[in-house]
Amino acid sequence: xxxxxxxxxxxxxIRLGEISLKGLNRNFFEKKLKNNIKLKxxxxxxxxxxxxxxxxxxxSKDCPEEIVIKTLKTTFGVVGFSRALVCxxxxxxxxxxxxxxxxxxxxxDGTGTFKVECRRGxxxxxxxxxxxxxxxxxxxxxxxxxxxxxxKNPEKELRVEIRDKAYMYTSPVPGPGGLPVGTAGKGxxxxxxxxxSPVAGWRMAKRGxxxxxxxxxxxxxxxxxxxxxxxxxxxxxxxxxxxxxxVVVNFTETELWIKDHSKEEEHTLxxxxxxxxxxxxxxxxxxxxxxxxxxxxxxxxxxxLESMCFTNSMSEIPVLRPLVxxxxxxxxxxxxxxxxxxxxxxxxxxxxxxxxxxxxLVRPEVDQxxxxxxxxxxxxxxxxxxxxxxxxxxxxxx
Amino acid sequence: xxxxxxxxxxPMGQKALEVYSDIATRYxxxxxxxxxxxxxxxxxxxxxxxxxxxxxxxxxxxxYFTGGGTESNSIILSSLLNSPAPGEIITTAxxxxxxxxxxxxxxxxxxxxxxxxxxxxxxxxxxxxxxLNDKVxxxxxxxxxxxxxxxxxxxxxVRVVREYSRTTGRPIHFHCDAVQxxxxxxxxxxxxxxxxxxxxxxxxxxxxxxxxxxNRSRSVQPLSRGGGQExxxxxxxxxxxxxxxxxxxxxxxxxxxxxxxDRILVFRTxxxxxxxxxxxxxxxxxxxxxxxxxxxxxNICAKPTPSEVFLRVMADxxxxxxxxxxxxxxxxxxxxxVLTAMNVDPASRMSSIRISMGTGTTEDEVDALCTALTxxxxxxxxxx
Numbered sequence: 164x165x166x167x168x169x170x171x172x173x174x175x176x177i178r179l180g181e182i183s184l185k186g187l188n189r190n191f192f193e194k195k196l197k198n199n200i201k202l203k204x205x206x207x208x209x210x211x212x213x214x215x216x217x218x219x220x221x222x223s224k225d226c227p228e229e230i231v232i233k234t235l236k237t238t239f240g241v242v243g244f245s246r247a248l249v250c251x252x253x254x255x256x257x258x259x260x261x262x263x264x265x266x267x268x269x270x271x272d273g274t275g276t277f278k279v280e281c282r283r284g285x286x287x288x289x290x291x292x293x294x295x296x297x298x299x300x301x302x303x304x305x306x307x308x309x310x311x312x313x314x315k316n317p318e319k320e321l322r323v324e325i326r327d328k329a330y331m332y333t334s335p336v337p338g339p340g341g342l343p344v345g346t347a348g349k350g351x352x353x354x355x356x357x358x359x360s361p362v363a364g365w366r367m368a369k370r371g372x373x374x375x376x377x378x379x380x381x382x383x384x385x386x387x388x389x390x391x392x393x394x395x396x397x398x399x400x401x402x403x404x405x406x407x408x409x410v411v412v413n414f415t416e417t418e419l420w421i422k423d424h425s426k427e428e429e430h431t432l433x434x435x436x437x438x439x440x441x442x443x444x445x446x447x448x449x450x451x452x453x454x455x456x457x458x459x460x461x462x463x464x465x466x467x468l469e470s471m472c473f474t475n476s477m478s479e480i481p482v483l484r485p486l487v488x489x490x491x492x493x494x495x496x497x498x499x500x501x502x503x504x505x506x507x508x509x510x511x512x513x514x515x516x517x518x519x520x521x522x523x524l525v526r527p528e529v530d531q532x533x534x535x536x537x538x539x540x541x542x543x544x545x546x547x548x549x550x551x552x553x554x555x556x557x558x559x560x561x
Numbered sequence: 562x563x564x565x566x567x568x569x570x571x572p573m574g575q576k577a578l579e580v581y582s583d584i585a586t587r588y589x590x591x592x593x594x595x596x597x598x599x600x601x602x603x604x605x606x607x608x609x610x611x612x613x614x615x616x617x618x619x620x621x622x623x624x625y626f627t628g629g630g631t632e633s634n635s636i637i638l639s640s641l642l643n644s645p646a647p648g649e650i651i652t653t654a655x656x657x658x659x660x661x662x663x664x665x666x667x668x669x670x671x672x673x674x675x676x677x678x679x680x681x682x683x684x685x686x687x688x689x690x691x692x693l694n695d696k697v698x699x700x701x702x703x704x705x706x707x708x709x710x711x712x713x714x715x716x717x718x719v720r721v722v723r724e725y726s727r728t729t730g731r732p733i734h735f736h737c738d739a740v741q742x743x744x745x746x747x748x749x750x751x752x753x754x755x756x757x758x759x760x761x762x763x764x765x766x767x768x769x770x771x772x773x774x775x776n777r778s779r780s781v782q783p784l785s786r787g788g789g790q791e792x793x794x795x796x797x798x799x800x801x802x803x804x805x806x807x808x809x810x811x812x813x814x815x816x817x818x819x820x821x822x823d824r825i826l827v828f829r830t831x832x833x834x835x836x837x838x839x840x841x842x843x844x845x846x847x848x849x850x851x852x853x854x855x856x857x858x859x860n861i862c863a864k865p866t867p868s869e870v871f872l873r874v875m876a877d878x879x880x881x882x883x884x885x886x887x888x889x890x891x892x893x894x895x896x897x898x899v900l901t902a903m904n905v906d907p908a909s910r911m912s913s914i915r916i917s918m919g920t921g922t923t924e925d926e927v928d929a930l931c932t933a934l935t936x937x938x939x940x941x942x943x944x945x
Contacts, residue, residue, distance in 0.1 A: 383873035516867055516911070 180242035233561035243335030276313035347371030359457030384515035406559030567919030574766035585802035618749035630761030647671035654902030682711030710858030762807035829856035835931035
């Protein structure tokens, strides 16, 4: 096995949240998180060790810092992280490292309140914690005279740990939290070009669910730009999901069949039913245990309680709806945060107006609609959709 | 691909390309410079102005070279903002966005902006007469509509305005956006007693980024300021190569105008017969209607298929068509505004397709288009 010399590597401290509270299966979660981080940093070399409820991430110096930061900001399980500098327990080197650290975020703007906090594990060191804190506080104030010292709840912190070596780092940059992707199994996300479904996928990934994505394309009734938009959305959420596979189903014939073989007010419901059937078949093929949708209760006609009961009845596997109780504004706020909003609002519709009834059924009866679905005789077409589906692999790289 | 979107733009003609290259290489001076090379460029520019003026049946002093049709319209409309007191402008609701988009800015400045509806695509002299009042300072009516090809009887509309002005003793400026008219149908603004008119080179195989403003009013005050070129109406270094290329192409286009018109009218009739025979409806006037229209543009309705779906199907068959004005099809709703003003029903508006032709259109292409349109009708269940 190749030996890794950590002296030639940059160090990051990673704070873990919920994982630390796990009991006997903590190792399972930690191992997954380590793998997820290492995969994203690859081909650059990295090493992760665990100590005192934290991860120490060593990354080879040729890896751009931007990649490490993007990786840690998009990897669920990371609660916060800081760039750390390590040196021998030599006072001049410690001051030098302190000066280097405060040139970066969060100190770089030179404003606000701060404190220096020291933990002196090595009691032999010639200065005590208080002296170290005072001296380094002076270093910060010399560099940023406008900053103020505040011991309780400061905005920024410079931390020093004197152990086998001197470890120094600043207050952590927030990570996304949650559980490592892959720890909760695998699902299939029904991804449209809208605002909601990427957020739904992101929320489930946050709880550790790895997801493949499924898009229903109805060219020429929906444009290739709409498909491109979905690919772009999948690309934006892929790093959070440790990469994904986008399955694209050609839905044109199905939509036309629905239009010709069902009542106008039932078109949307029948379309949703067909989507559920196709999604179930694809989920089975891909070993996905659940479906994930971006539905929110009452948002549109197909998302009333009755409509959801009907679409649920068309699925053999559970349908998870992480946004079911969220307001649109809350969903938009997350979409902005994760960077999908601007793409979602591009004007390429994922459903043609001719398939949208003017007055859709909002309170369907499950039995009645199931009969309507059976009467359409659409099973063969749906099998064809599944057989001819295309797949695009989308990388986890940030 | 077969190109049927000549109303949006046309490829530069051979003549324009040759002249552009020649002038750009030979005349390197800035026409505003006083050295011999500048003077030479200036002389060439003025010669072009005289030639273009003669082609348009007016004096060189009324011709201003601009950056295109939109800018020519803009110079005239924005000049209203320099008026000592706001008044009213009357225009039609079927104008290009280059005119209609002035509504907000003029209204903010206290102007009344009246856009008259045009049932069937035409503004009648009676409707204009009814709208005139003593607050009106300008009337702006396009010559050829870019979405449907309807041609306004601007001469009659100008007469209405002049008669009204005589009763009040106050002059009213008559502006005409003639971007789709020049090189397609006979049009001489001065002969029609029009005060100003806009033209764009790339609509008749000239270069993009060059246009003409015909203006005989001395009270037009531009908003933009600069080095005083084009008598201050369009400051900025003149695009001499572009202007000369435009002039040369215009001359050639006008020489062939009648023959081309007749050739295109035959194509137009062919397309009209093909589409009406297989389920489409005509939005543009029919050849047999007796109405005045430009044969270069034909607008049809592909109900129940939405325009954008229809365009994709036709693109896959190798045809470039448009769903309205190319300048506005990126923004939802605007492409429909012309048809709304023409009282076209909502379902037809949503399914409207513009087919436009130009000098490069061949009979074989038209035949292929008719076949493709017939196929598409069957494929998409298009019915009248």
